[in-house]
Amino acid sequence: MSRPAAPPWLAHAFRAQRGPVPWSAVTRGALTAGPLLLAGLLGGRTAVGVLAAIAAMLTGINDRPGSRRASVKRLGVPALAGALGLLAGTYAGQGLAALPLTLALTLLGLVAGAVSAIGPVASAAGTQLLVAAAVGAGMPAAEPGWQRALAFLAGAGWLLVLRLALPTPGSLPGDFRFDGERAAVADVYDAVAALLDAVGGEHATARRAALTAALDHAQDALAGPRLRRYAGSAAERRLHARFAAALPLAEAATALYWAGEPVPARTGEGPRRLATAIRTGTGPGPLPAPHRSAPALRALDDALLRAAEVFDRGEGAHHGLSGRRRGVRRALRAALGVGGREYGLRVALCFGASAAIAQALHHARWYGQHEHWYWLPATAVFLVKPDLGPLASRVLCRAAGTVLGALVFAGCAALLPRPAGLVALVAVCGALVPVATRHFAALTAVVTVLVLALVMAGGEPQASVGRIGETLLACVLVLLVGHLPMPGQRGGGVRSRLTAAENAAHAYLLHVLGGSGDRAERWALRREAYRTLAEARTAIAVAAAELPALARHTEGTDAVAEVLERLVDTTTACAVELDDTGRLSPRHTRRLQEALGELETRGERVPLPVAA
Known part of the structure; x- marks a missing residue:
């Protein structure tokens, strides 16, 4: 007898990305957070060193394989957003009472959540904006906000400089x-x-x-x-x-x-x-x-x-892919559309509610030994991100990773000398971050150890138990908000990506059947169609692994994506056939009609009727 399969929401929590160890990123991680903290300690500016190390850690999470120049946007845009969040959070925390501060953070969460729906870089920028805002508001310091923002930029900039300057192993014989x-x-x-x-x-x-x-x-x-x-x-x-x-x-x-x-x-x-x-x-x-x-x-x-x-x-002018204006319009539609609005509301609720609860606990005399309340809202920001996996999987991984990281740090704190041991621990964790990004629980454990070490290096007592409690509270909060009904149709993020894929397939089919001889435009439209389909497929897979109460709202979207995929494949085959013969064969026409007919049956917008 075969063993019963685990439900998708549970099975997803045990999946991890595979691939070779990114040794270049590991080296950069070892050379950023730990040395920055050490520089702050030696220079008598511990708080500045801690902020720079936090920035390097957040930037290291986004330090993925790819080209050097693309990393400027992938690392630099979130870093700028983080510096802006730290600046705003510091001045808001110093000048606003608890209620106005909570409202301001809620509004910031609404904007950052909507922007995060645009794509991976925007999502990372929204995350760093909110995390840094929580840190700025909840971590009082003697330095003014602009100095803290500069320290954050310095930490992120140092990692970016290493990313641009250090050669990749094996690339030295050529132009690295x-x-x-x-x-x-x-x-x-x-x-x-x-x-x-x-x-x-x-x-x-x-x-x-x-x-x-x-x-x-x-x-x-x-x-x-x-x-x-x-x-x-x-x-x-x-x-x-x-x-x-x-x-x-x-x-x-x-x-x-x-x-x-x-x-x-x-x-x-x-x-x-x-x-x-x-x-x-x-x-x-x-x-x-x-x-x-x-x-x-x-x-x-x-x-x-x-x-x-x-x-x-050997070289020559290239035919680039057009579509810069198309990309801007698409970004605005994503942020202002149903997916952006739904995600923005959930982020705002989670971030605002967690900030309110954290401040209430902070002012309660019976609670804890540490004075900083940023951990709860910062944890909620990571938990509410759908691009880190299904909600149940994120909650399980975050809880397990925090408990493991807190226990590991408690043992290390009891054995390692201070501050040298803490600096070494931060350097090791910085090196592990690029590897730990393959699984959310592993990343959570490494980040927990790193942050607890930074907090202790900044002069606070050991706070592992408090971090575990706040993380579990954030998990409960995000689970509740994740199941709350929202205005409009549930599963808006999935359906907005599916709509984008339909629009791209529509534009591609119109161009091919319209007889245009502009092949560069055709290839650009083809790239857009397949890219949006891949993004929709990813979102659908994540939604399918949610708890049943959430997964049911996106049932059937995978079948629509499959039909759209067949339509785009058929359109590509039609383009090649028209180039060669100038007309479509009966087989091409029949397959187009079948795909369009199936889309119409499923209630989707039919891109273009095709006559036999």
Whole structure:
């Protein structure tokens, strides 16, 4: 007899990301929080060193693999938001009574929650804004607010400087400034080859999803800030051109996946050699030509020829993906739409209520031995974030991680000398943060030890028991708010992402069937369609792992996403067919009608009727 499967909300709590140890990020983590705390202690500015170390810790949580220039936005924008939150929280805590302060923090939570619905960078910025505001309001200090904000920026800036300056292991033979971009573009070619190898097999769908993820990652890696907007270095132009050359290859490979007919084994060899050429900086050599027996194979052969020309030229102008204005409009829709409003209300309730409870406990004579009340609202901010997993999973992981971290710190505090032992403990935890981000419980445990060490280094007594109690209280609060009914339809975040995917599929289909010859625009619309679909799929998967009372509000959305995915795949196949023959085959028309008909049956907006 087979064992009964664990419910999704419980099974999710035991899942962890896998992959190689990010040794570069580990090194940066070891060189930030601990040394910053040490500098503050040696300079007689312990409070400043503690704030700088907290900033380095929060920035380290966002220090993920990717390109250097993309890290400027990924690390810098949340750091600026954190400095602003610390500034506002400090002056609000000094100038406002308990009730006005709670109302101000609630309003700040509403704004930060709505902005967090835009995307990962905005979500990290909203989190740091609120956490730093709670720290600023709940951690009194002699320094004025502007000095505390500068200390926060210095701590985050130091990690960013290390991210930009230190080479990645194995990148020294080449120009290490673009090692992240090179790896991301090479991964796209490898993903194309892997999809071609899997066409017609059981792993084809997973390989097509992996290709989408690789394209998203490369697009983000190449979207970092540029000193000269229209020029850039030769290495930069070369990488952009090679990424642009991969787009028609990905389109042709997707069309072959849609057809579902196995291709010759050598078909994927060309993209694989191009990936090797990017990584090694050498020429790809002769590329094996695929058979030209079908429109998609002919498109693949043509795309390989164009890619070979791009690689032979060595550099050149690139055809970037358009859509900057489209991205701004999309961000505004996300923040002001139903998903942003729902998330903003929940963050505001959690943050405001936790701040009110924390201040009430702070003024209660019978409660605790420490005077800072920021832990409860800061914990609530992390718990209310849906991009960290389902609500029940977040609560379980946060509770378990806090208990474990508090117990570990209690043992360390009893054994380690002060302050040298605390500095060493902070340095070790800073190095562990990039690895611990793979699981929320592990990250919680490491952050708990680090923060408790910083608090003790700042002169407070050991407060492990109090942190455990406040964390459990925050867990209860967030569970209650998470199940409260809100104005409008529940599951707004999922449905807003699904609507964005529908709109993108609509625009892509209109462009392909409209007969436009602008292929760069077509590839940009295709990228937008697949990216929004991937984001919707992620949100749907998280919602499906919620407790049944919450998961039922998004039932059926996975089926809609699957139909949209088939529609976008079919649109890609239609684009390749129209390029080759100028008309759609009966098979393409039938598949379009089936997908559109199924969307209409499910009550979704039908992008465009297609005549047979």
